[in-house]
Amino acid sequence: MSQTTISIRIDSELKKNMEAVCSDLGLNITTAFTIFAKKMVREQRVPFDVAIDPFYSESNLKHLREGIKELNAGRGVSHGLIED
Template sequence: MNSANLNIRTDKDVKEQAEQIFAELGLNMTIAINLFLRTAIRKRGIPFDLLLDAPNETTIAAMEEGKRLLNDPAAPKFSDMEDLKAALDS
């Protein structure tokens, strides 16, 4: 096997946490990184989904309610935090 060195920088805590997980799996850092690289080659891309955080159902419902209230002329509107706090306290 023709090998080459690969030097990377990462946060110390990330490295330690990853090493602990890999050790539990019976792997070391070198084997784990090689698994990642070989899988990326085989899949011809990153071997896991890269996703933006998607809102959960509760957040989606709150966003929809906010839009509904914004467009409802009967819904109370507040121009500053003091007015909002006063309304919540009453």
């Protein structure tokens, strides 16, 4: 099987973190991307859910910023973690 080279641009911190995870798994980045590519071709889809985390929605971030502003101004109530 002939091989080819793919060149991609990625944030340097993300690359460093990915290399660390791959190393912990006994892989390198090339092997990780090859696993991803084979699974994508086999399943004919991105092999994981791609979604926007609602925590980072603009309305939630606005609410969080306002809460932080109130706490920093000495107003509001600081809550601990609340479990569902």
